[in-house]
Amino acid sequence: MKFRKRTxxxxxxxxxVFTGILxxxxxxxxxxSLLYFNIQIDAVKKMSDPSYKxxxxxxxxxxxxxxxxxxxxxxxxxxxxxxxxxxxxxxxxEDLAVSYTKAELMEMAIAAKVNGIIVEADQSEEMKxxxxxAEDKGxxxxxxxxxxxxxxxxxFIGLGSYNLGREYGREIIQIANENTKxxxxxxxxxxxxxxxxxxxxxxxxxxxxxxxxLNLNIETKIVNDTGSFSSEEAIRDIFIDSEQLPDIIICLxxxxxxxxxxxxxxxxxxxxxxxIGYYTSDTILKAISQDVxxxxxxxxxxxxxxxxxDSLNEFINTAHVSDFVTLEVTTVTQxxxxxxxxxxxxxxx
Amino acid sequence: MIHKPxxxxxxxxxxxxxxxxxxxxxxTIIIFSVNMYMYMNMNYMITKIDKIYVSNxxxxxxxxxxxxxxxxxxxxxxxKSSDSMEEYFNxxxxxxxxxxxLNIKTVNNTGKLMEKNxxxxxxxxxxxxxxxxxxxxxxxxxxxxxxxxxACKYYAYIDTYIxxxxxxxxxxxxxxxxILFSSLKYFEMINMLILTLVxxxxxxxxxxxxxxxxxxxxxxxxxxxxxxxGKLDITLVEITSHDxxxxxSHAFNQMVRNLKSYIEQLKDSMESESAMKxxxxxxxxxLKDAQLxxxxxxxxxxxxxxxxxxxxxxxxxxxxxxxxxxxxxVADFFRYxxxxxxxxVTLEKEIELVDNYIYILNVRFSGDIHFNKKVDESLxxxxxxxxxxxxxxxxxxxxxxxxMEGKGIIEMSVYREDDSICISIxxxxxxxxxxxxxxIMEGQxxxxxxSSDSNGVGIGNVISRLRLFFxxxxxxEITSMGENLGTEVAIFIPLEEKxx
Numbered sequence: 001m002k003f004r005k006r007t008x009x010x011x012x013x014x015x016x017v018f019t020g021i022l023x024x025x026x027x028x029x030x031x032x033s034l035l036y037f038n039i040q041i042d043a044v045k046k047m048s049d050p051s052y053k054x055x056x057x058x059x060x061x062x063x064x065x066x067x068x069x070x071x072x073x074x075x076x077x078x079x080x081x082x083x084x085x086x087x088x089x090x091x092x093x094e095d096l097a098v099s100y101t102k103a104e105l106m107e108m109a110i111a112a113k114v115n116g117i118i119v120e121a122d123q124s125e126e127m128k129x130x131x132x133x134a135e136d137k138g139x140x141x142x143x144x145x146x147x148x149x150x151x152x153x154x155x156f157i158g159l160g161s162y163n164l165g166r167e168y169g170r171e172i173i174q175i176a177n178e179n180t181k182x183x184x185x186x187x188x189x190x191x192x193x194x195x196x197x198x199x200x201x202x203x204x205x206x207x208x209x210x211x212x213x214l215n216l217n218i219e220t221k222i223v224n225d226t227g228s229f230s231s232e233e234a235i236r237d238i239f240i241d242s243e244q245l246p247d248i249i250i251c252l253x254x255x256x257x258x259x260x261x262x263x264x265x266x267x268x269x270x271x272x273x274x275x276i277g278y279y280t281s282d283t284i285l286k287a288i289s290q291d292v293x294x295x296x297x298x299x300x301x302x303x304x305x306x307x308x309x310d311s312l313n314e315f316i317n318t319a320h321v322s323d324f325v326t327l328e329v330t331t332v333t334q335x336x337x338x339x340x341x342x343x344x345x346x347x348x349x
Numbered sequence: 350m351i352h353k354p355x356x357x358x359x360x361x362x363x364x365x366x367x368x369x370x371x372x373x374x375x376x377t378i379i380i381f382s383v384n385m386y387m388y389m390n391m392n393y394m395i396t397k398i399d400k401i402y403v404s405n406x407x408x409x410x411x412x413x414x415x416x417x418x419x420x421x422x423x424x425x426x427x428x429k430s431s432d433s434m435e436e437y438f439n440x441x442x443x444x445x446x447x448x449x450x451l452n453i454k455t456v457n458n459t460g461k462l463m464e465k466n467x468x469x470x471x472x473x474x475x476x477x478x479x480x481x482x483x484x485x486x487x488x489x490x491x492x493x494x495x496x497x498x499x500a501c502k503y504y505a506y507i508d509t510y511i512x513x514x515x516x517x518x519x520x521x522x523x524x525x526x527x528i529l530f531s532s533l534k535y536f537e538m539i540n541m542l543i544l545t546l547v548x549x550x551x552x553x554x555x556x557x558x559x560x561x562x563x564x565x566x567x568x569x570x571x572x573x574x575x576x577x578x579g580k581l582d583i584t585l586v587e588i589t590s591h592d593x594x595x596x597x598s599h600a601f602n603q604m605v606r607n608l609k610s611y612i613e614q615l616k617d618s619m620e621s622e623s624a625m626k627x628x629x630x631x632x633x634x635x636l637k638d639a640q641l642x643x644x645x646x647x648x649x650x651x652x653x654x655x656x657x658x659x660x661x662x663x664x665x666x667x668x669x670x671x672x673x674x675x676x677x678x679v680a681d682f683f684r685y686x687x688x689x690x691x692x693x694v695t696l697e698k699e700i701e702l703v704d705n706y707i708y709i710l711n712v713r714f715s716g717d718i719h720f721n722k723k724v725d726e727s728l729x730x731x732x733x734x735x736x737x738x739x740x741x742x743x744x745x746x747x748x749x750x751x752x753m754e755g756k757g758i759i760e761m762s763v764y765r766e767d768d769s770i771c772i773s774i775x776x777x778x779x780x781x782x783x784x785x786x787x788x789i790m791e792g793q794x795x796x797x798x799x800s801s802d803s804n805g806v807g808i809g810n811v812i813s814r815l816r817l818f819f820x821x822x823x824x825x826e827i828t829s830m831g832e833n834l835g836t837e838v839a840i841f842i843p844l845e846e847k848x849x
Contacts, residue, residue: 019557026550033543034386037536041390044397044532052458058465088455088462095459097513108506111473112466115455 060092077305116312121148165202184246749778
């Protein structure tokens with residue numbers, strides 16, 4: 001029996017293939033769209049539920065100025081060191097709408113029952129009382145950069161003001177010649193602060209021991225005695241009287257270094273007034289390469305942060321920690337700038 | 350052959366209704382599930398957006414509870430009323446329970462860490478407020494004043510903390526809200542796209558699936574149309590499905606097969622009938638042929654005129670002049686019949702035959718017939734069919750002269766008339782009736798009317814042959830003036846046909 005051969009069998013085949021492709025295409029598109037949709041939805045789900053890591057201990061870093069790049073690096077060093085030892089270090093007060101004093105932040109940290117406090121202390125009674133209060137409540141305190149003598153703090157991590165003074169003194173001797181007469185040291189207004197006195201002594205003794213061939217007149221000027229922004233104004237004042245211009249200006253912090261640098265450039269006194277600065281920010285290093293700043297004290301700020309966390313860890317773990325941790329400082333001049341930068345990149349900073 | 354598919358059909362039978370339901374169910378399920386999936390996700394997004402500011406609301410609640418605690422503590426310290434103390438404890442309880450929701454762990458997320466600080470500071474704060482309340486109750490004025498100062502300080506810290514966290518979260522939430530809202534719009538578009546795609550897919554699926562149902566129907570209707578047009582030799586409809594259409598298709602195929610076989614049978618019976626008729630006819634033809642062969646066998650003209658020639662020679666040897674002439678004439682007469690094989694002769698030969706015939710008759714009937722001929726000698730070479738004049742003369746003698754009284758005269762003249770040669774044969778016999786003439790001209794004379802002693806060729810035959818030979822109708826004219834006034838038969842041969 002013969003069966004009917006389909007008419008237009010070719011056309012049917014084409015139609016079949018075409019519809020097949022259409023179905024596959026549509027299905028593929030639909031599935032792709034659905035997968036894409038799913039991925040997007042997942043992304044949204046993740047976005048609104050941020051993941052975070054849990055830590056064992058909670059330390060806080062309390063400093064005067066939250067905007068300073070020096071303290072930023074210290075904090076970064078502390079944070080990294082904490083990460084290794086299951087500790088989270090908080091830059092206390094950073095996220096608050098009100099800017100509190102160190103004392104207030106200390107009080108808050110104590111009330112917040114943190115596990116450890118790192119504080120840029122001072123010699124005030126209030127600070128001393130707060131440190132003691134914290135220690136009484138079982139919160140170990142380490143002071144950093146500036147100490148609070150006589151308090152119950154567990155440890156002080158700093159550069160050692162006398163050493164720092166000697167570094168400054170040696171740099172003055174390097175830069176000075178017969179014509180150099182006046183050296184101006186820019187001081188901060190914390191009258192209670194013993195550190196500046198020790199530093200000053202350090203400079204003086206170095207100059208009298210190693211630089212007695214020079215006839216130098218050392219002066220100090222307090223620049224931040226009248227509140228916010230006063231130091232910059234005070235530094236500008238120095239340059240107004242051209243008769244009284246110092247030959248060398250010693251800056252003891254980053255802010256003053258930058259202000260002095262800017263003033264020297266503005267008054268067109270590059271080469272006439274030499275600067276020995278503090279800290280190695282990008283701007284300062286650039287100024288050194290241009291010989292606007294003669295030398296600067298390089299501090300390994302990350303190492304400071306790490307030492308703070310290490311000290312607190314050590315105390316919490318062993319109930320004992322060394323009372324005083326001094327960190328080495330180096331001086332960066334145009335001569336060893338390249339070396340310094342190489343070292344810096346090698347250590348990954 | 351028929352039963353097998355029936356059994357099969359029963360096994361796999363899926364009715365069209367079920368098929369259609371399956372098709373629509375399938376597509377509906379696809380659409381529904383995709384829609385459901387999208388709807389759930391979109392719903393999740395919307396809930397997310399709804400909940401985005403919940404953290405802010407909670408913080409506001411927290412702040413309200415805190416100020417409640419602070420307010421009631423102050424009120425109590427001011428008034429020492431038991432109402433305010435009770436309210437203080439209520440607020441404190443509320444505040445504590447709200448604090449429970451805050452994070453207590455040390456984590457590297459700013460917001461969460463702030464929550465921890467708020468919680469811890471708040472606990473410290475509540476210790477102080479509790480102590481302050483205690484001191485007030487113990488009338489320890491100095492102490493509660495100091496504690497109050499401290500509580501105020503802590504209160505301010507917490508307030509700032511909550512405010513800051515609130516701010517931060519609000520910023521976070523706002524950006525999240527924006528992202529969510531924009532993604533929601535974006536998802537709506539994807540949603541539309543996917544739904545459109547699924548819709549298209551469904552349409553294609555429905556087309557494909559319903560095609561499987563309608564296609565056999567279409568094929569069946571096409572085949573039915575072919576059958577309706579009478580094309581029974583179409584190939585049978587292929588049965589691919591196992592539904593109602595298959596049943597109909599099967600019945601249709603059966604019908605076509607039956608129709609075919611029926612027509613085949615009909616054809617067979619018709620063929621056998623016609624074969625039988627043919628056989629009959631053939632038998633008759635053979636019979637005629639046999640009769641003819643028989644007749645031919647009986648009369649062998651060669652034999653006859655050789656015999657006659659021998660007779661003529663014998664008569665000459667015996668000096669019987671008249672007998673010799675007679676036998677010679679008879680022999681010539683028959684020879685003529687033998688020689689006319691090709692059917693065409695000259696007019697002269699025809700006339701000679703008439704002469705022979707008249708001579709023979711005159712011997713038979715002792716010179717009763719007077720034969721006069723007047724022939725234009727220039728016309729005698731014209732070609733004519735053989736045996737046309739003799740039958741006419743025989744007719745004149747048999748029907749015209751034989752029955753008459755007195756002397757029979759036959760006159761033959763050959764002359765030219767216009768474009769034709771006219772051969773006229775006239776007798777003075779009894780003449781012919783007009784009806785008879787008409788009958789002869791229309792060829793209605795039957796074979797049986799021929800007289801027994803004729804040579805078998807009738808006038809009808811002559812007329813027919815003349816008409817065929819010259820390919821025209823008016824080749825002969827028979828005229829009779831009436832009874833006993835004789836008859837004239839005139840043959841007209843077209844002159845231009847002379848060469849034939």
